[in-house]
Amino acid sequence: MHDNLIARPSSVKVVEVCRVAPLPSSTDSSIPSDQSLVTLFDLLWLRFLPVETVYIYEIPPTTNPHIFYDSILPKLKASLSLTLQHYFPLAGNLIWPQDSPKPVISFAQGDSVSLTIAESNADNFTYLSSNDFVDAKDYHPLIPPLEVSDERVAAMAIQITFFHNRGFTIGIIMHHAVLDGRIAFLFYKAWAHICKLGTGILSSSSSMSLPDKLKPFHDRMAIHDPDGLGELYANDYLNQEGPNNRSVTHRIPPKVFPQDxxxxxxxxxRANIQTLRDRVVKTTRVSDPSPLHLSTFSLGCAYTWICLVKAGEIKGEKTAMIFGVDVRSRLDPPVPDTYFGNCIVGRVAVAETKGLTGDDGLVVAVKAINEALKSLDDGVFSGAELWVSKFLDFSLYDKIYSIAGSQRFEVYGTDFGWGRPKKIELVSMDKTDAVSLMDSKNGGGAVEVGMALKKPQMEVFASLFAEGL
Structure with missing residues (x-):
């Protein structure tokens, strides 16, 4: 196993690296061992980079310098172990055995999550948790390494970093082929729920039930694949970069990541979204026979798209935006919202660049996103045979953006007992050119988008964003 991250700056000191296993409940002597073949939806993400997220929490100033180690950290560890009772695959590994047609998510007795405890000696807590422009690399030391080799990769690793008398961060790295964003945040909410509301969680025999909305549904057999798409995707991967390539991870050398x-x-x-909605309604001709779906998602993504294209001074003929659609409710039969695994399909909105930068750019972008969403009417699996081999021909577009996350996850509600997050950052988008989308920390139905750009381009984007609203 080896680290897949660049070396940590000296501002963060590792205090401890330990293992946290799912704690057997008082009623069950053990967590069941499990091996689950990945589904066709999981395979779409097999060789994508892991997803890295940092949650920043402020704690009230205290005269007790030991409160973090005496109170906060023990509760976080104990509640994590209890949460893993329900989310036990996250303590396991993704492997691809020689005798298996597809990769396997494996959990066995003794498997556990790597938990790094660190301290920051940098006086930058306020800076990291602000809405100012922050150097992207300053978040990197808050993410732990993921244990990874070609044959095996851990599902998850966690790092808790203490900022003296200010707060702490929780950095999580997850392999995307194990679960999607909905379930990743569901796990996080469950952990917060148990930590905040659990009583007696430091008892070695503790167990704690979760409300139904936080309980994962683990039956991967619920995903039906009558057309054998999973086998098709697996064969596509086996033939990538040589015969019988059973690698379960994709590593890019750190030097290719922009460092500036x-x-x-x-x-x-909400008022901003309504302003955009009114603008589209006013601009769109009454005779247009196809009314547009002017949702918060469509409008927010469309406006962000046109601002990015203008800020980047994109000159090519066509620009694309990729986004995921949760299809749990669209399957036949549907699967529960709490289904543990991946259940999203990608959709690509394409528009003429000159249209996006023109006077009616917002309408052009909204129509492109609507058209991409409307393709779901042809069925969830329309064109699915090409999703791995030829999902997107990058040569067709001068620039491709992508959306990660959703405002529906309500991630800013995750209170472990010391208040809501001051800030949440999707750190891995530094490497993927993605735009994060989530509910706003200010509440009130607002949403926020986050991105990583070079500073001159970010300044232009900020000006365009404010001016247009």
Missing amino acids: LVRGTFEFT
Whole structure:
């Protein structure tokens, strides 16, 4: 196993690296061992980079310098172990045995999650949790390494970093082929729920039930694949970069990651969204026979798209935006919202660049996103045979953007007992050119988008974003 991250700056000191296993409940002597073949939806993400997220929490100033180690950290560890009772695959590994047609998510007795405890000696807590432009690399030391080799990769690793008398961060790295964003945040909410509301969680025999909305549904057999798409995708992967390639991870050398990016967060209030909605309605001709779906998602993504294209001074003929659609409710039969695994399909909105930068750019972008969404009417699996081999021909577009996350996850509600997050950052988008989308920390139905750009481009984007609203 080896690290897949660049070396940590000296501002963060590792205090401890330990293992946290699912704690057997008082009623069950053990967590069941499990091996689950990945589904066709999981395979779409097999060789994508892991997803890295940092949650920043402020704690009230205290005269007790030991409160973090005496109170906060023990509760976080104990509640994590209890949460893994329900989310036990996250303590396991993704492997591809020689005798298996597809990769396997494996959990066995004794498997556990790597938990790194660290301290920051940098006086930058306020800076990291602000809405100012922050150097993207300053978040990197808050993410732990993921244990990875070609044959095996851990499902998850966690790092808790203490900022003296200010707060702490929780950095999580997850392999995307194990679960999607909905379930990743569901796990996080469950952990917060148990930590905040659990009583007696430091008892070695504790167990704690979760409300139904936080309980994962683990039956991967619920995903039906009558057309054998999973086998098709697996064969596509086996033939990539040589015969019988059973690698379960994709590593890009750190040197290819831009090191001079800044991160910015921008908010759409409900009033902003309504302004955009009114603008589209006013601009769209009454005779247009296809009424547009003017949702918060469509409008927010469309406006962000046109601002990015203008800020980047994109000159090519066509620009694309990729986004995921949760299809749990669209399957036949549907699967529960709490289904543990991946259940999203990608959709690609394509528009003429000159149209996006023109006077009616917002309408052009909204129509492109609507058209991509409307393709779901042809069925969830329309064109699915090409999703791995030829999902997107990058040569067709001068620039491709992608959306990660959803405002529906309500991630800013995750209170472990010391208040809501001051800030949440999707750190891995430094490497993927993605735009994060989530509910706003300010509440009120607002949403926020985050991105990592070079500073001059970010300044232009910020100006365009504010001016247009």
